[in-house]
Amino acid sequence: MFSSSPHILNTRPTGQHHAFSHKLQALGFTVSHLPCLSIASLPGTPLQDDPQVRFDIVLFTSANAVNFAHAQRPLPWDGVAIHAIGAATARALQTLNQPLALIPQAPFNSEAYLAQLSHHLPARLLLIKGQGGRDLISSQLRTSGWQVSEMDLYRREIPSKNMHLIATILDKKPLDLISVTSNESLDNLVILTGQHLPGVLQLPLVVNSQRAIEKAKLFGFSKDPIVACPPGDEGQITAIQQFFRLHS
Structure with a gap:
């Protein structure tokens, strides 16, 4: 049985956590923030040329990719088709008045994007993303005859371990649920919680x-994780509300 104000742990990067926390608090939840990921720009990776000169399509893989690209070469960009994988990425582009040539489709992942391109003739595509991550899109498209270039504009890092913050969060009120947005965040959560990991x-x-879900099982989480549909803040908030309605 949970309290009337269940305690949610928000693991989003500092500076990118406020909207999610505020929405949950407005719904009556108690929210604590433990950043399990930090985002840093990569030096020496400028967008030197106009993308429309060399490419037919530019694909942004995240809102962070949009923001770092915009800082170097302000959007909107004309003369090139702009694509986004996820809904949050699409919103970030639309906020900058960037028209989209392809509307992302659920479940907003690499597989869904490749399915959208399945009948598209091979073209020149620039993938703007963070360092690392999956290479499914690049490898599949190249196999199909596409010319794919990649531009890494940022990297994901593990924040410094702050055992005082972790202890403060856990001592304030027992946690009831943890919100995780990426596999990297889940990896870092396990590292950062240290002696508190068993709980x-x-x-x-x-x-x-x-x-x-598969990664959580490997780490030994005892309960089956809930998958947000659609992925992202709104889908997670809906999933959290449904979870506590079922367990109230």
Whole structure:
């Protein structure tokens, strides 16, 4: 049985966590923030040329990719088709008045994007993304005759371990659920919680992908994670509300 104001742990990067926390608080939840990912720009990776000169399509893989690209070469960009994988990425582009040539489709992942391109003639595509991550899109498209270039504009890092913050969060009120947005965040959560990990492994998670479920099982989380549909803030909030309605 949960309290009337269940305690949610928000693991989003500092500076990118406010909207999610505020929405949950407005719904009556108690929210604590433990950043399990930090985002940093990559030096020496400028967007030197106009993308429309060399490419037919530019694909942004995240809102962070949009923001770092915009800082170097302000959007909107004309003369090139702009694509986004996820709904949050599409919103970030639309906020900058960038028209989209392709509307992302659920479940907003690499597989869904490749399915959208299945009948598209091979073209020149620039993939703007963060360092690392999956290479499914690049490898599949190249196999199909596409010319694919990649531009890494940022990297994901693990924040410094702050045991005082972790202890403060856990001592304030027992956690009821943890919100995780990526596999990297889940990796870092396990590292950062240190001696508190045994208790953390007993908590339910809300995640954005099936791959995160598989990773959580490998780490030893005792409860099946809840997958947000659609992935992202709105889908996670809906999933959290449904979870606590079922368990109230």
